[in-house]
Amino acid sequence: xxxxxxxxxxxxxxxxxxxxxxxxxxxxxxxxxxxxxxxxxxxxxxxxxxxxxxxxxxxxxxxxxxxxxxxxxxxxxxxxxxxxxxxxxxxxxxxxxxxxxxxxxxxxxxxxxxxxxxxxxxxxxxxxxxxxxxxxxxxxxxxxxxxxxxxxxxxxxxxxxxxxxxxxxxxxxxxxxxxxxxxxxxxxxxxxxxxxxxxxxxxxxxxxxxxxxxxx
Amino acid sequence: xxxxxxxxxxxxxxxxxxxxxxxxxxxxxxxxxxxxxxxxxxxxxxxxxxxxxxxxxxxxxxxxxxxxxxxxxxxxxxxxxxxxxxxxxxxxxxxxxxxxxxxxxxxxxxxxxxxxxxxxxxxxxxxxxxxxxxxxxxxxxxxxxxxxxxxxxxxxxxxxxxxxxxxxxxxxxxxxxxxxxxxxxxxxxxxxxxxxxxxxxxxxxxxxxxxxxxxxxxxxxxxxxxxxxxxxxxxxxxxxxxxxxxxxxxxxxxxxxxxxxxxxxxxxxxxxxxxxxxxxxxxxxxxxxxxxxxxxxxxxxxxxxxxxxxxxxxxxxxxxxxxxxxxxxxxxxxxxxxxxxxxxxxxxx
Numbered sequence: 005x006x007x008x009x010x011x012x013x014x015x016x017x018x019x020x021x022x023x024x025x026x027x028x029x030x031x032x033x034x035x036x037x038x039x040x041x042x043x044x045x046x047x048x049x050x051x052x053x054x055x056x057x058x059x060x061x062x063x064x065x066x067x068x069x070x071x072x073x074x075x076x077x078x079x080x081x082x083x084x085x086x087x088x089x090x091x092x093x094x095x096x097x098x099x100x101x102x103x104x105x106x107x108x109x110x111x112x113x114x115x116x117x118x119x120x121x122x123x124x125x126x127x128x129x130x131x132x133x134x135x136x137x138x139x140x141x142x143x144x145x146x147x148x149x150x151x152x153x154x155x156x157x158x159x160x161x162x163x164x165x166x167x168x169x170x171x172x173x174x175x176x177x178x179x180x181x182x183x184x185x186x187x188x189x190x191x192x193x194x195x196x197x198x199x200x201x202x203x204x205x206x207x208x209x210x211x212x213x214x215x216x217x218x219x220x
Numbered sequence: 221x222x223x224x225x226x227x228x229x230x231x232x233x234x235x236x237x238x239x240x241x242x243x244x245x246x247x248x249x250x251x252x253x254x255x256x257x258x259x260x261x262x263x264x265x266x267x268x269x270x271x272x273x274x275x276x277x278x279x280x281x282x283x284x285x286x287x288x289x290x291x292x293x294x295x296x297x298x299x300x301x302x303x304x305x306x307x308x309x310x311x312x313x314x315x316x317x318x319x320x321x322x323x324x325x326x327x328x329x330x331x332x333x334x335x336x337x338x339x340x341x342x343x344x345x346x347x348x349x350x351x352x353x354x355x356x357x358x359x360x361x362x363x364x365x366x367x368x369x370x371x372x373x374x375x376x377x378x379x380x381x382x383x384x385x386x387x388x389x390x391x392x393x394x395x396x397x398x399x400x401x402x403x404x405x406x407x408x409x410x411x412x413x414x415x416x417x418x419x420x421x422x423x424x425x426x427x428x429x430x431x432x433x434x435x436x437x438x439x440x441x442x443x444x445x446x447x448x449x450x451x452x453x454x455x456x457x458x459x460x461x462x463x464x465x466x467x468x469x470x471x472x473x474x475x476x477x478x479x480x481x482x483x484x485x486x487x488x489x490x491x492x493x494x495x496x497x498x499x500x501x502x503x504x505x506x507x508x509x510x511x512x513x514x515x516x517x518x519x520x521x522x523x524x525x526x527x528x529x530x531x532x533x534x535x536x537x538x539x540x541x542x543x544x545x546x547x548x549x550x551x552x553x554x555x556x557x558x559x560x561x562x563x564x565x566x567x568x569x
Contacts, residue, residue: 006419039453049419052453097445098452194337195349197449201341202515211341211517216449220337220385220417 006041006092008050013087014063016080020139023112024081025056026066026089034059034094036119037217041092042066044079050092051076054115054191054217056143058122064091067115067142098191098217103128105187108172108200110134113192116217118143121150130154134172134196136161173199176207184209191217229288229310230267230281231259231364232357234392235401245284247277255281256401263364265289288357291365292317302547305366309334309358313351316379317362319372320546327374330362332390333381338415340448342437342479344513345380354381356392363397375405377412378433378477384412384420394428407431408471415450416459425466433506434459436476438485439493460497474503479510482519486529495536505533505540511548 011028019025026042034040036059041050057065070077083089098116100107107117107129114133120126121143131151135141138159147155148166158175159167168175173196176182188204190197197216205211233241238252251273258270267282292305293314303319313334320327335348362379363369375397377383383390390412396402397410407429414421415435425432436456438444445451463474476498480486494505507530510520521529526542533540 096453097441097455193349194335194339194346197339198346198349201339202347205517206515212443212446215445215452216339217452218337218339218449220382 006050006095008041008043008046008090008092010088011064011091013083013085013089015085016083018081019067019142023067023069023140023142025142026068026080026083027057027063028066028089028091030062030064032093034064035099036123036125037096037098037100037116038094038119039096039098040064040066040094042076042080043090044076044083046090048075050090052220054096054098054112054119055094056115056118056122058119058124061122065118067112067118069112096217098189098215100125100129100187100189100215102187105189106130106132106182108132108134108188108190108192110172110192110196111140112142113190113196113217113219114142116191117189121147126151126154130156132156132158132172132175134158134160134175134192138162138164138167141167172196173203176200176203182207182209184213186213188214189216190214192219194218227284227286229355229357230255230285231288232355232360232393232396234356234395235399241285245277245280247280251277253401259287260396260402261404289361289364296550298547298550300546302550303368304547304550305362307358307362307365309352309354311352315354315358315362317366318379318547319366319368321368321371325373326368326371327376328363328366328372329376329379330359331379331381332359332377332383332386332393336381337385338382338448338450340415340435340450342447342481342510342513342516342518347513353386354389356389356396359389359393360396360403363403373409375410376433377410382415382417384414384417384424387420387423391424391427394430398428398430408473411473411475413477415448416454416456417450418454418458418462421459422462422466425462425468429472431473431475432463433475433477434463436478436505437481439490439497443485456497460501463501468502474501476503476505477508478505479508480521480526480529481510482521482525484518486521486525488532491529491532491536494533495538498538503539505538506543507540508543509545511545 013028015027017025039052039054041052043050053066056067068077070081109117141157157167158172160171190200201214235256238255242251258264267278293308294306296304301321305317307315309315315331318329335351336345337350339346397405398407411431411433413433437447530540
């Protein structure tokens, strides 16, 4: 098991039905895009989550949805400000260092890109965010405000103002030939990652320009 | 179609779990050993066949439990003798097991999950996405219900799914397969393959005596992460560090699986880097031919490429074997058959 440290929860807010943003104080540095292990008990193996906050924020944000049969999230949803949790040091290499890139996420897969966004790395980036419903387009207002031209929210199950009506793959079908010379970063379910990657490859993006982070 | 599983399955339970069950049902403790004996050593298909357990207790068990044993719903036989069995999981999904007969050994490649979450670029199972975990019983059933089970010599967990993303089911299935009260197989006949989920791999290394295989496919982190997204979370140097820290003993084997992709991962710099990163690890490298899957940008190597790569690795002192391609005519690469069944099910027209 990785070394774990105590952290104090500062907030645990339900930001959409079944979706929470957990905040806790931090005493470590990290790189946007990294993951962290979280557990409520030192004897339990930490579960991994991407950090959603920026590298200069005082608190660490973790975005999660409650899975009824999950090992951690049902309990995590009951955590309150002032409670202790246990976390690992951040690790992982889903890190975007390029000047130009396209970020594609669905659901809570937005977390690493939110971290990059709140770290100020959004210039020259395009963000394509998908979800079934608009309330699951987490951080929508901030993205819309800061990336007005380069933020494409996609909503597949309900009509939503300002959103493309359909899945991210359907959006990508409409855009013609994507730039094959820039990197594409994908984060979301295995289905989304595989479908989007296949589509980009079909449209001429070399596979070595596609980086993916998966949930497990 | 969802298969209604009203009752819990008995098959796949460990002896301590069976002891808990019989205790809860008010039966003597030794009944657990009798149940294990019937399920794992004799080939019963119903609880009623457990004839040394009283009729009343059999009825009680049957009220609460199903045996949980099911035959394959489909089999395909290759011209080379490889057979691919399609099983239906308790949740009504499809899983595969491939039986590979060879001159000196007969191997069954079993699945540990329905679909997979890992999204490897070269894998057909990944195209199904993740559909669910298999229970220990569903994993062991692939062996128990194999028509050739009496000829079976080796089991490899290299079918659908990432075994260490289903640690509980996999560890329990290994216990059933290797325990004296279970199938009594030698752990040296079983290999579990992983892409390198480190925390689960540590548990396996500590608690099991079975062999370990690690999917490597490139010695370079930046190249590997484009083939295998897991590299972004659990990097190859960390995986190798974990293996180095663990004392494997003389009997236990580590192998590295390496699919060769034409023009990508078989250059002299790959050979040199393989020798560097595997230095000091007593291991074997298994080279596999890539079998192209739909929409893949990766290409299959020809025989000469793979033979030259093997020779180059061996010249660096790395024990290397080339795995023969088997069952190509029946989509024996993992995930091919079940994906076809899934597509048929989802698109009946």
